[in-house]
Amino acid sequence: MTSVGVIVGSLTSILSHPFMRNAFLAGTGIAAACGLVGYFVVLRGQVFTGDALSHVAFTGALAALAAGLDLRLGLFGATVAVAAGMGLLGRSGRADDVVIGSVFAWMLGLGVLFLSIYTAGSSGANGTAGVSVLFGSILGLSAGSAQIAAAIGVAVCAGMVLIARPLLFASLDEGIAAAAGVPVRALGIGFLALVGVTAAETTQAVGALLLLGLLAAPAAAAHQLTARPFRGMALSMGLAVLAMWAGLVLSYLFSVTPPSFSVVAVATAIYAAAGAGGTVLRGRGTTRRHVTYGPAAVYGAGLAEVDDLA
């Protein structure tokens, strides 16, 4: 029980710092949104889309900085616009991966351009802005922006909860869902817009280059551990929040590790552990191994839950 005492003691000392309180507030909202959205990103096989949006976030933020606007304006504007655009261009609200690759290669080039314009114009006073957009700066959030970040996280979660059932149906079997009157295409585009908001949101915490870790790893771990969709969504959210909290505590205890690194490292470790644990679990029931995890299994478990819908 002494270890519990040590943990509680260090937690109270951590939370006595205002910047850590802000980081925990913003981080919890961000991680919850990432976990929930990420569950569907992995289920729908759209991890590469998330990857592309992370680079769009970089370009959007630097475009706003180069134009002298608020960073968040560019972040959210660019990611939501590009996400909706990718949904509109692709068939049934999904985009072809060569199209995604082409668009985001260009976006990256534009980001470099804006970075050079911004660093040339700002006379070195704010030269680290590019780095904090790429790698995040959750410890530098003010109380106000932490509250906004938490509120947006809650709003994204609420939006996801609203569309979760029809979106699950549409993700598992597009044809049947469309025949049952589910607006598959609109859902796909709406979902991508939510991914865009999440990407912009997460960029503030772990940075544009690392947000994929928070989006993909906890969700993939949840997919390994359970096939039941609503349990998986909750688990994915929980694991993402856990990774965020553990990462923040770790980077507080060991000051060499930046929070972005420790958050992504914990998320990756959780995924690796879930992968190993999932293999052990499946080893017990070898006859059912091909359907006990992953989207194929969610398909089986999910259709049972979706049946309640119809």
Next chain:
Amino acid sequence: MSSVRQLLSYPFMVNALRAGTIVAVVSATMGWFMVLRRQTFAGHTLSLVGFPGAAGAILLGLSPAFGYFGFCGLAALVIGSADPQAGTSLYRQESAIIGTVQAMAIAIGFLFVGLYHGNLNGLTGLLFGSFLGITNAQVVALLVVAGCAVVVLGAIARPLLFATVDPEVAAAAGVPVRTLAVGFLLLLGVAVAETAQITGALLVFALLVLPPATAQVMTGRPALGVVLSVALAVGVTWAAVIAAYYTPYPTGAFITTLSFAAYALARGARLISERTRSTRPLAAAQIPA
């Protein structure tokens, strides 16, 4: 003409154009197969993995080249060992693995840069590269590695094409599909590692994806497609290096914007030709076989 002569009187511009040409040729040929195999996500991850490699090598006091080759080669083996043939449901799981590997790699790179006591200019250099200040020795090293990679790719091109277009028939015909897949990823890793030293980890991807994607929109014939892809990549790189010389903006921005413009034009032209063909089916039928 006189301005071109003036441009070429600077050794650093000559080396930038030489290195740019080599990089463009390698990326365009490798990228043509990568786009055909729908491995853009894997290619992007390979190109990002070079960043922690280089940062780690610098931290240990080694040449960044060791880090680039070591990490890119290792990542190619890891991604290649995940079996994409084992069904579509596993493929989604695989893309989550690639995504996680990528984020983790960049996180490690960021940690290394932090441990090296944050030389932020070094960080931007690793990520975005620099076409200026390339030495003669670097050009020679680039040429040797690029030459080897292209020769090996040329040697396996026919079976690789077969295995890409129809893996099952190729496997039945005795083509070692799996070995080829891992071998190609390794080759891609080597090419990316070499290229990233000039273009930076973030921009390798532009030359790998955009010119080949454009070429594949324009023609379905393999040989013509590779030639077209190389021509586009070289043209775009030259134009970008020259444009960057006359403006205050970075080479990478020009490379990506010009190649994306070419891609968008090719898509647009194809869309229009398909529209006109479908609205006038008689005209299409009249073309002699």
